[in-house]
Amino acid sequence: MAKLAPTGLRALSITALGALALGISALAVPADAHDDHDHDKSPGAAASSPCPPGQLRKAERAGDNFDDACQAGQDLARLDDSDAVLAPGEVDKSRNITLLANLPKSGAFAGETSFETDLAFQGDYAFQGNYDGLTVYDISKPRRPRIVTQVLCPGSQNDVSVYGDVLVLSVDSSRSNDSCDNVPQSATIKESWEGIRVFDISNPEAPRYVAAVETACGSHTHTLAPAKNRRDLYVYVSSYSPNASFPDCQPPHDQVSVVKVPLRSPQDARVVSTPVLFPDGGNPSGGYSAATTGCHDLTAYARKDVMAGACMGDGVLVDISDREHPVVTERVRDTENFAFWHSATFNNAGTKVVFTDELGGGGGPTCNPTVGPVKGADGIYDIRRGKLVFRSYFKIPRTQANTENCVAHNGSLIPVRGRDIMVQAWYQGGISVWDFTDSARPKEIAHFDRGPLSTERLVLGGSWSAYWYNGHIYSSDIQQGFDVFRLNDRRIAGAQRVKVDELNVQSQTSY
8 A cells, every 4th residue: 555645734823923034945845656645735824934835834734833844934043042052863852762672664654754753651561653564572671671563554643652452543634535545635525524533452562453433623633531430531632723615614603512432432533522621712813822622632630620721722620520511710821922722741749830932833843942942832720729820831942943843842750759840842852850848949850852853944743742650751752653651750659669550641640
């Protein structure tokens, strides 16, 4: 079967980013076999984009929010990267972290536009999403991980979660059908499909596709929460960017789709509710922060019946005591420093939330003195009597080159009792381990950073997700594949003794 290129027909354009003069005019996502496909123009995209038309189409096809790098009024020369010191192939790291293994992209996923995405874990297996499908690794020997299977099933982003014998993939690009044998098809066509795919992984080395559930505006990401009866699994589907010309993604949207998956018959998965989280419309357009039309990412802490939502222009807390009818209980905005509320992480006690700001949509070089230390960063909030109280920002201190996309992205807690320590991906900013036990004074304790993929052009790359699982850090690198790290630091020594059977970072459990 020929490899199919990923596409993003509903990529978001955040016009407010132009005011920052992020300067990504040199962005060039590489061509692929379907470069002549008639892609829809991203809704709201500036007519006078600094990217040539071909480059803009490639950035839109990359999905996520990568086409934000083509905002009008940006000038790469205005970004100060003079402190960047690494060349391609070089590494900067702290003494306490070691790269144990790297498995480069291979097979059907070896191409530059086959982006590696999120990770999930179960037993001795790691599951890695890819814009073109799914890879399963045997990690029983972390120093020698091995690929046990690849499933070719195109549809960005293919973010992945696992629960028992069920695996779920998110598809947020419009496809010709719901099978794995599909091609891109415009979202203006009613028969197009996007949503979630459900696989049976009773044999993890041979995932079996059992159900497809179409959801409004597709599924950019998703979050699992088991039912209290333990017989069903709820999937909260995050999606956004409606358009009046898309029959299955009509404005104002402002909702999540709740999918119920019977664990004994996952083939019967279906949408059971579509609650509107923002009846007032959420954060309005026209300001620095993105207009809210839905959520980018939700993180459930099912044992506490609470969920945190990163919803474009809003950060929220959500009551999920009634799994099918989530209700927003608290909402905050940061219209000065947060461009796009991207993801959320509770601390173990459930008394804090770290929100990330994906300034530039993940496609821009925002880790430099020009952008500064508080934009494109983490925002740390305490939860006090159900209210979110801002405490501080955290951003990696290393300047990245203008050809390196860099911004806060996916991370997880390291299970150190009595402390709040997190490992986090920063795209081409590498991975960072940082302590936010004191919410007002976060500090970095370890890092690993590769040099740019290119000195001539911005190649979308770097760590998409960096997660701690049973004694090691695993990173999904968009271009360089699958990494395994060892962290040797007395401050996290107790974490080595904490073992779990399963890990989905967007579905937090206690340790």
